[in-house]
Amino acid sequence: MAHAHDHKPKLDLDDGRFDPHETLASDEAHAGHHVHVASFGLMFWVFAILLVLTALTVWTSRLPMSHTAHLVMAIVIATVKALLVAAFFMHLWWDKALNTIVVSATLFAAVLFVGLTLLDVNSRALVTPMEKPERIAGGVQPTNAELTTSGAFELSRRAAEEKKAKGLPIDHDTGHGGDKPH
Amino acid sequence: MSSITTKDLTADRDLLPWEAYVPGHHWRNAEDEAEGAKLGMWLFLSTEVLLFMGFFTAYAAFRMKFPGNWYEAAHYYLDWQIGAINTCVLLLSSWTVVMAVRAAQLAKRRQILVYLAITNLCALFFLATKLILEYWPKIQKGKLPGANFAYTGEVQGAHDHIFLSVYWISTATHGFHVLVGVFLISWCMIKAAKNHYGPKHYTSLENVALYWHLVDVIWIFLFPLLYLA
Numbered sequence: 360m361a362h363a364h365d366h367k368p369k370l371d372l373d374d375g376r377f378d379p380h381e382t383l384a385s386d387e388a389h390a391g392h393h394v395h396v397a398s399f400g401l402m403f404w405v406f407a408i409l410l411v412l413t414a415l416t417v418w419t420s421r422l423p424m425s426h427t428a429h430l431v432m433a434i435v436i437a438t439v440k441a442l443l444v445a446a447f448f449m450h451l452w453w454d455k456a457l458n459t460i461v462v463s464a465t466l467f468a469a470v471l472f473v474g475l476t477l478l479d480v481n482s483r484a485l486v487t488p489m490e491k492p493e494r495i496a497g498g499v500q501p502t503n504a505e506l507t508t509s510g511a512f513e514l515s516r517r518a519a520e521e522k523k524a525k526g527l528p529i530d531h532d533t534g535h536g537g538d539k540p541h
Numbered sequence: 542m543s544s545i546t547t548k549d550l551t552a553d554r555d556l557l558p559w560e561a562y563v564p565g566h567h568w569r570n571a572e573d574e575a576e577g578a579k580l581g582m583w584l585f586l587s588t589e590v591l592l593f594m595g596f597f598t599a600y601a602a603f604r605m606k607f608p609g610n611w612y613e614a615a616h617y618y619l620d621w622q623i624g625a626i627n628t629c630v631l632l633l634s635s636w637t638v639v640m641a642v643r644a645a646q647l648a649k650r651r652q653i654l655v656y657l658a659i660t661n662l663c664a665l666f667f668l669a670t671k672l673i674l675e676y677w678p679k680i681q682k683g684k685l686p687g688a689n690f691a692y693t694g695e696v697q698g699a700h701d702h703i704f705l706s707v708y709w710i711s712t713a714t715h716g717f718h719v720l721v722g723v724f725l726i727s728w729c730m731i732k733a734a735k736n737h738y739g740p741k742h743y744t745s746l747e748n749v750a751l752y753w754h755l756v757d758v759i760w761i762f763l764f765p766l767l768y769l770a
Contacts, residue, residue, distance in 0.1 A: 394646055394740065396643060396646045396647065397639060397642070397643050397646075399640075399643070402636065402639050402640065402643070403636070405636075406632060406633070406635075406636040409632045409635075410629060410632060413625065413628050413629060413632065413764075416764075416765045416769060417621065417625055417769065420621070420765070420769035420770065426608050426609070426611075426612050426770075427608075429612075429769070429770045430604075430766075430770045432770075433765035433766060433769055433770035434762075434765075434766075434770075436765065437761050437762045437764075437765050437766075440758075440761045441758045441761050441762065444635060444754055444757060444758050444761070445754075445758065448635050448636070448638075448639050448754050448757075449751055449754045449755075454579070455576065457580060458579065458580060458583045461580070461583045461584060461587060462583065462586075462587065464587075465587035465590050465591065466590070468591065469590060469591060469594045472591070472594050472595075472598060473594060473597060473598045473601060476598050476601075476602060477598075477601055477602060477605065480602045480605060480606070481605060
């Protein structure tokens with residue numbers, strides 16, 4: 360089996376220079392060495408659109424909307440900007456599909472990472488009453504409204520207050536003491 | 542059997558390093574080598590995305606717990622104008638890196654150097670703004686992350702220290718990446734000055750560019766989430 364490097368470099372008589380690709384006297388060396396040169400105009404427009412989207416995200420942040428609506432707007436605009444950078448500045452649009460597959464798999468893992476963590480954090484309150492049977496035995500039945508994240512903190516705070524009233528030691532792991540800094 | 546090295550070919554004075562570049566002997570050709578290096582870079586960038594996802598998860602979890610305090614703290618402690626200027630500066634630097642790679646593809650050495658110099662100036666402007674206008678005043682007021690947060694002077698809400706913990710860890714990690722980028726771009730400038738980049742070979746420049754764009758993408762998310770939303 361002949362290796363490409365067994366071939367000696369050939370002298371290009373036209374300009375008296377070596378062509379390093381001539382040293383790889385295999386068909387592969389010449390087959391499809393196509394470099395995509397980004398067009399100046401397209402890249403400038405992508406840059407301009409990114410600046411416009413930055414202005415847009417600042418503008419939407421000043422609209423009278425709920426906190427959640429602000430968050431959603433910020434994430435949507437940032438995602439559009441990130442896609443523009445990835446597709447054009449990072450060349451994924453012209454690259455082999457493999458690189459896009461790697462990024463997509465990463466984003467899938469990232470969504471699982473954030474999504475499952477948030478599911479856990481947001482459903483702790485559903486578990487808390489079961490972990491603390493004395494709260495239910497003591498007559499504190501959690502309402503549906505309390506079975507939320509902030510509800511869990513409210514229950515902890517109430518439990519801490521009850522213990523304090525009875526002179527029992529407060530469980531500092533769960534009682535954040537409401538809104539007072541500690 | 543003799544193998545040809547880059548050194549052998551650069552012995553010819555007329556040949557520039559990028560013209561004389563020969564891929565590693567285990568590669569079929571230069572294109573395969575460049576593609577392989579780029580795939581490796583994308584795998585590294587994937588781990589970077591997951592690293593920052595940890596901070597975004599902390600952001601999401603604590604924001605869900607303290608939605609009101611979170612929003613108020615973001616607007617109380619951070620100046621959106623500084624964040625917006627830094628966003629534009631990083632976007633500009635991303636564009637100049639794109640243009641530097643383009644200049645390499647077109648064998649324009651001087652253009653590579655000019656565009657990379659602008660990129661580095663943007664990066665240094667970003668770091669200077671961050672340190673002088675954002676980090677230093679917070680350090681002086683004791684608005685440090687976690688247990689080091691000083692509840693003296695003006696305090697906005699009960700969970701400010703948690704917001705500032707997320708702010709510090711995510712922006713400081715991002716800032717460290719910017720600093721690393723300054724060194725990488727400087728390295729590329731040295732290589733460009735020595736004529737190592739041209740249409741046939743610009744692998745390291747292209748991969749440093751990918752790294753720099755990722756740093757930009759991370760900031761694209763950090764800016765609205767921390768300063769605006």
